[in-house]
Amino acid sequence: xxxxxLLFLYGFxxxxxxxxxxxxxxxRAQNTVLLIFSLIFYAWGEPKYVLLLMAxxxxxxxxARQTDKAQGSGKKVWVGVASTVMLALLGHFKYASLIxxxxxxxxxxxxxxxxxxxxxxxTFQLLTYVVDVxxxxxxxxxxxxxxxxxxxxxxxxxxxPIVRYQTIDRELFGPEKRSPELTAGVSRFCCGLAKKxxxxxxxxxxxxxxxxxxxxxxxxxxxxxxxxxxxGQSVLGSWLGIIAYGLHIYLDFSAYSDMAIGxxxxxxxxxxxxxxxxxxxxxxxxxxxxxxxxxxxFFRDYVYxxxxxxxxxxxxxxxNTFIVWCLTGLWHGAxxxxxxxxxxxxxxxxxxxxxxxxxxxxSRILSHIYLLTVVLVGWMIFRFTDIRLGLAAIRSLFxxxxxxxxxFTTRIQFQSHxxxxxxxxxxxxxxxxxxxxxxxxxxxxxxxxxxxxxVVLYCVIPVLLLLLSTAGLVGDSYNPFIYFRF
Amino acid sequence: MxxxxxxxxxxxxxxxxxxxxxVISLIIPLRPTVSYGELRDLETFPAFxxxxxxxxxxFDGITLWFSDTFPGREGWIDVSQSMATLYGHxxxxxSGTLSDTPVQPxxxxxxxxxxxxxxxxxxxEETAASEETQPTxxxxxxxxxxxxxETEFVPPEIELEDIFIGQAIQIGDTGYNQLKISPIxxxxxxxxxxxxxxxxxxxxxxxISAPAPTSIGVMVDPAYLQQLNCSPQDExxxxxHNQMSDNVIKVDTVRKLMAHKDEYxxxxxxxxxxxxxxxxAYQAVCEAAGMExxxxxxxxxxxxxxxxxxxxxxxxxxxxxxxxxxxxxxPQGNITMYRSDREFGEFPMIRDVSNQKPEGKYCAFLAAxxxxxxxxxxxxxxxxxxxxxxxxxxxxFTPYFSQNYHNVYAIDYRKYWDTSMASFVEKYDIDDVIxxxxxxxxxxxxxxxxxxxxxx
Numbered sequence: 001x002x003x004x005x006l007l008f009l010y011g012f013x014x015x016x017x018x019x020x021x022x023x024x025x026x027x028r029a030q031n032t033v034l035l036i037f038s039l040i041f042y043a044w045g046e047p048k049y050v051l052l053l054m055a056x057x058x059x060x061x062x063x064a065r066q067t068d069k070a071q072g073s074g075k076k077v078w079v080g081v082a083s084t085v086m087l088a089l090l091g092h093f094k095y096a097s098l099i100x101x102x103x104x105x106x107x108x109x110x111x112x113x114x115x116x117x118x119x120x121x122x123t124f125q126l127l128t129y130v131v132d133v134x135x136x137x138x139x140x141x142x143x144x145x146x147x148x149x150x151x152x153x154x155x156x157x158x159x160x161p162i163v164r165y166q167t168i169d170r171e172l173f174g175p176e177k178r179s180p181e182l183t184a185g186v187s188r189f190c191c192g193l194a195k196k197x198x199x200x201x202x203x204x205x206x207x208x209x210x211x212x213x214x215x216x217x218x219x220x221x222x223x224x225x226x227x228x229x230x231x232g233q234s235v236l237g238s239w240l241g242i243i244a245y246g247l248h249i250y251l252d253f254s255a256y257s258d259m260a261i262g263x264x265x266x267x268x269x270x271x272x273x274x275x276x277x278x279x280x281x282x283x284x285x286x287x288x289x290x291x292x293x294x295x296x297x298f299f300r301d302y303v304y305x306x307x308x309x310x311x312x313x314x315x316x317x318x319x320n321t322f323i324v325w326c327l328t329g330l331w332h333g334a335x336x337x338x339x340x341x342x343x344x345x346x347x348x349x350x351x352x353x354x355x356x357x358x359x360x361x362x363s364r365i366l367s368h369i370y371l372l373t374v375v376l377v378g379w380m381i382f383r384f385t386d387i388r389l390g391l392a393a394i395r396s397l398f399x400x401x402x403x404x405x406x407x408f409t410t411r412i413q414f415q416s417h418x419x420x421x422x423x424x425x426x427x428x429x430x431x432x433x434x435x436x437x438x439x440x441x442x443x444x445x446x447x448x449x450x451x452x453x454x455v456v457l458y459c460v461i462p463v464l465l466l467l468l469s470t471a472g473l474v475g476d477s478y479n480p481f482i483y484f485r486f
Numbered sequence: 487m488x489x490x491x492x493x494x495x496x497x498x499x500x501x502x503x504x505x506x507x508x509v510i511s512l513i514i515p516l517r518p519t520v521s522y523g524e525l526r527d528l529e530t531f532p533a534f535x536x537x538x539x540x541x542x543x544x545f546d547g548i549t550l551w552f553s554d555t556f557p558g559r560e561g562w563i564d565v566s567q568s569m570a571t572l573y574g575h576x577x578x579x580x581s582g583t584l585s586d587t588p589v590q591p592x593x594x595x596x597x598x599x600x601x602x603x604x605x606x607x608x609x610x611e612e613t614a615a616s617e618e619t620q621p622t623x624x625x626x627x628x629x630x631x632x633x634x635x636e637t638e639f640v641p642p643e644i645e646l647e648d649i650f651i652g653q654a655i656q657i658g659d660t661g662y663n664q665l666k667i668s669p670i671x672x673x674x675x676x677x678x679x680x681x682x683x684x685x686x687x688x689x690x691x692x693x694i695s696a697p698a699p700t701s702i703g704v705m706v707d708p709a710y711l712q713q714l715n716c717s718p719q720d721e722x723x724x725x726x727h728n729q730m731s732d733n734v735i736k737v738d739t740v741r742k743l744m745a746h747k748d749e750y751x752x753x754x755x756x757x758x759x760x761x762x763x764x765x766x767a768y769q770a771v772c773e774a775a776g777m778e779x780x781x782x783x784x785x786x787x788x789x790x791x792x793x794x795x796x797x798x799x800x801x802x803x804x805x806x807x808x809x810x811x812x813x814x815x816x817p818q819g820n821i822t823m824y825r826s827d828r829e830f831g832e833f834p835m836i837r838d839v840s841n842q843k844p845e846g847k848y849c850a851f852l853a854a855x856x857x858x859x860x861x862x863x864x865x866x867x868x869x870x871x872x873x874x875x876x877x878x879x880x881x882x883f884t885p886y887f888s889q890n891y892h893n894v895y896a897i898d899y900r901k902y903w904d905t906s907m908a909s910f911v912e913k914y915d916i917d918d919v920i921x922x923x924x925x926x927x928x929x930x931x932x933x934x935x936x937x938x939x940x941x942x
Binding site: 005 | 493494496497498499500501503504505507508511539540541542545548549552553556559562563565566569570572573574575576578579580713714715802
């Protein structure tokens with residue numbers, strides 16, 4: 001089930017809220033409700049893999065308990081056991097084809113292995129729990145069901161953000177009474193829903209038009225046809241496609257995080273922000289501080305720093321960064337293009353650490369152009385699992401395929417979508433946030449004006465966004481959350 | 487801002503709307519079962535099975551059913567479509583990119599049999615024909631006539647839906663289908679017809695070529711056509727006709743319709759011409775064949791109300807399309823039509839669909855794609871007989887000829903496989919053969935094979 005489906009909106013979500021509300025004052029009952037609804041939510045998409053989720057949560061629960069009891073190197077042993085089991089399972093389900101492909105033809109049974117929804121997210125969450133317990137950063141959870149709830153919580157189970165156990169331990173399992181922020185949560189949820197349905201989906205459809213659909217790309221037999229399409233795409237058409245894709249992937253993913261954060265707030269759970277307007281960055285380094293923050297901090301705290309971080313010999317620091325970016329790339333998908341995508345950013349990060357970083361500080365405009373070019377070309381690598389197609393598409397961006405500068409289709413598609421692209425671009429900037437803050441400060445303590453402002457902001461706009469999103473969802477066949485594949 | 491200080495009552499309208507729509511969505515009778523806008527049945531609630539449950543298909547089916555049949559679906563889609571029109575500002579719109587290849591990319595690879603040969607086209611034996619494409623007995627097809635034995639046709643395995651009708655393009659409030667000329671198929675079409683006309687000329691039978699143009703070639707400015715990767719249909723027709731034998735009477739249907747392009751000669755939501763467009767084509771045939779066309783005023787005008795056609799739902803913004811009306815002109819006289827389609831019997835040339843739903847109303851004409859129909863005008867007992875070789879474009883075109891011929895036989899080349907046209911002409915004492923497939927079919931490899939089969 002996805003958040004932006006009508007069944008979720010008008011079936012699962014209101015009933016989960018109602019059931020949760022009926023257990024008001026009884027945190028244990030509320031957690032039970034959350035666990036039941038979370039398991040239903042997960043089972044809705046992958047009935048059999050709910051057992052895998054439960055088994056991995058059990059492994060984490062058991063290993064964390066043993067880690068807590070163990071002394072000295074014993075802790076490392078249990079962390080090692082948990083990591084081995086969970087990473088082996090992740091490897092089996094996600095990377096078996098890729099690994100087998102290195103050594104020859106991929107056996108049929110390996111090809112048939114399906115990727116359980118959200119496995120990359122909950123595997124990392126459970127790992128942070130065990131490691132944090134070993135480090136003493138988090139307390140051991142005595143109840144298996146609570147560990148399962150932490151991993152399965154439907155707000156973030158299948159598409160993040162990667163919530164660390166220590167972040168919600170107190171709110172979810174602590175003795176204090178939760179303080180729901182219903183209004184703020186509703187507002188955030190509706191913003192996310194509208195971002196997804198009104199902006200991300202049509203941007204994705206435009207990207208598909210200009211850069212081939214996933215369905216077209218999935219057909220290996222159509223390789224020549226796909227290659228001809230991409231090499232023949234005009235320069236502006238290729239840029240239009242990749243800009244639309246860049247907008248789509250940000251709006252889509254951040255929308256999911258917005259909805260997760262919003263639903264959490266409705267119940268009094270506070271998840272950390274996962275995005276901070278990444279496209280306003282000026283360097284790749286800054287971009288990755290603003291993009292998928294929970295993943296970046298995971299790799300920083302659980303891979304990069306344990307390897308020695310940057311406080312070591314220069315070659316080791318480069319090695320550590322290299323490993324992190326290989327893993328970041330591969331986390332996004334079991335395909336070589338994702339590895340290449342990670343390494344693409346590694347190269348620019350290294351360049352920025354040396355001379356390029358200083359140069360970029362000199363010109364604000366040039367640094368923005370640089371960042372957007374690097375990111376958009378990176379999205380081209382990201383989009384095409386067949387690297388040959390990705391390279392052809394990149395060559396088309398610069399007219400290196402002998403492709404025309406522009407054509408009729410590009411002109412029509414641009415004209416048909418120009419206001420959408422403008423709105424989507426504005427949604428990537430902190431403009432709405434600034435307007436909201438400015439307006440709030442203007443009306444602050446001004447009696448009826450403040451009330452009217454709040455009514456518009458928290459009553460009218462959420463309802464309007466909900467209704468428009470519903471209209472967008474009805475009959476909308478184009479509605480996949482792209483981060484599911486990870 | 488400290489969100490914890492915000493009054494929770496602000497969330498009340500959202501919760502009320504959420505609750506209201508939840509309740510409405512649970513009232514099953516409010517859920518639609520058919521989408522009139524998309525011309526399809528909506529999803530049904532999935533059947534339960536353990537396999538479907540374990541694989542996730544059952545839950546996927548429920549999710550799909552829930553969203554596909556959401557109460558008030560048409561209204562929500564109206565809002566959604568209105569929002570989509572705000573994405574940009576362009577008179578022209580299409581989904582995807584425009585193909586720059588002719589109708590069928592593989593046409594060069596498709597071998598065609600020798601048109602002069604008598605053997606039917608060899609088709610794969612293992613593929614079963616669809617029910618609609620099963621051979622129809624001529625004995626059933628035409629009451630009162632007897633059949634003579636001849637080589638049986640093998641019906642092709644191609645489903646009717648496989649016939650390429652071009653990518654849908656929207657220009658303002660009208661939908662069109664893209665069409666680009668294939669010189670190879672045009673050459674083959676001209677050769678096929680020429681061979682047939684030469685053989686018919688020896689028997690004193692006239693062969694009249696009157697392909698039905700599609701709207702894009704008539705209504706859209708030629709300067710636009712190039713940009714849309716379409717070929718001007720007047721030039722396409724000239725190209726084909728210039729290669730045809732002198733024994734073919736060539737009718738310039740395209741320019742005839744172009745002269746009336748400010749009239750309602752093509753539907754805006756459908757790929758067919760309107761009955762008025764078909765009438766002008768009929769006029770052109772009469773002029774070319776030396777016959778007098780019946781005047782529109784001598785027929786009964788019948789407006790059967792709103793109609794939605796095949797292009798609706800294929801263009802990016804269908805709700806922007808101007809709705810169509812089904813206008814008909816009913817020929818007068820002592821006329822009877824018989825149809826064949828497993829059962830035969832009398833059938834109105836233009837039937838009453840005024841109370842039907844708007845989609846698919848084009849079926850009002852000529853028993854809707856029957857393999858063969860036979861129209862008899864008893865007021866012209868000594869009149870000549872004609873055979874009209876047509877597809878669905880011919881459905882609203884054929885009735886007018888009842889005013890000029892005693893017997894009009896209309897064969898749908900996509901469905902009729904009983905006998906060759908040469909044999910048919912001989913058996914039913916045909917004087918004129920009017921060949922009127924729509925323009926896209928003349929460029930289509932499948933249809934090209936069929937033509938060779940029929941005109942062998």
